[in-house]
Amino acid sequence: MAADPPQRPLLMLDVDGPLNPFAARGPRRPRGYRTHRMLPPSYVARREAAGRRARPLRVRLNAAHGERLLGLGYELVWATTWAAEANEYIAPLLGLPRLPVVEWPEDLVPELDGLLFKTRHVVAWAAGRPFAWVDDALTAKERRFVSAHHPGPALLHHVDPRWGLREDDFATLARWAGRCAKEQ
Ligand SMILES: [Mg+2]
Structure with missing residues (x-):
């Protein structure tokens, strides 16, 4: 019987920070990026629930990043507060296919011990598989x-x-990813 094909490591992908450099300084957008204005429904609902009007979010994306990410040797997974909306709003602009999504609880709150709320869910989702996690909030x-x-x-x-x-x-x-492949 043929051996199972080697399993690629997972790449847990955050949007705001790694793909959308929201803290870029100055009025000009960083090179290679385009600015998009977006009103994802979950954001509108959150603003309305807080009695506030939702203004379109400014999202800067580099269209070349999709191909770069696909070429790294991972299985890509969204690990972002955009959750499933990343597949509607972000993936098409980067040329990415629909990706699996790490889901967060509805009543998302930072953990009491200061651990980033995503951490437990990312670890649970990986279920022991090798993963890289790309995020601007890691400590x-x-x-x-x-x-x-x-x-x-x-x-x-x-x-x-x-x-x-x-x-x-x-x-x-x-x-x-190359090191993971060699160790299999
Ligand atoms: Mg982020």
């Missing part, structure tokens, strides 16, 4: 939690929200 707490609760290899890769994903980030992610 030592998330690293400690992942090493204590995730039995497989994991790369927690912080991306600066002033810049979004850069060449160094793509290189680090590609190297790590």
